[in-house]
Amino acid sequence: EDQVTQSPEALRLQEGESSSLNCSYTVSGLRGLFWYRQDPGKGPEFLFTLYSAGEEKEKERLKATLTKKESFLHITAPKPEDSATYLCAVQAVYNFNKFYFGSGTKLNVKP
């Protein structure tokens, strides 16, 4: 069964302390991998789409990378406003109308 696993479940960082979040997947033919940010009580906000291994996308302090089996969301010098839950979703070539979501990584950045 296709699965998406995000780790860690929760991450606490000091302001300025860089780190990475992981999203590993088992779909056999990846069509796309999506990163979203979700604030408490709100809907997910789209961040990035990655399509092929080696691809990278950047936005402010966030950089997403993709390999054949996982994606990383690197957070450089985070600020408290980066605190949120980050969701990963994958889309398979053979069933592209379905997004498989991970359960998310809850990031807390302390000042």
Next chain:
Amino acid sequence: DGGITQSPKYLFRKEGQNVTLSCEQNLNHDAMYWYRQDPGQGLRLIYYSQIVNDFQKGDIAEGYSVSREKKESFPLTVTSAQKNPTAFYLCASSKGLGDTQYFGPGTRLTVL
């Protein structure tokens, strides 16, 4: 500004009642989706619609119903047959089926 609206933000239901959650988009997107989010779990797909007057069941459609009479609107009815309806419900839309999905602000449903 284009976007997706959901109403109400909070909804309380007594057991045995049907309730309808509203989702409207002005992004001119063809595809719309309904997800359910529970603590510690990934989003689970309830229903999706590729085009007006057409919709398909997702992974957890039992106890739910939808309609798609207008391109802009995709309401979700949570029926009394849904045994555990308390959850956060998210509506999304995309330009076409399989394209990047954009989400609304969500509706939190609580069964009393």
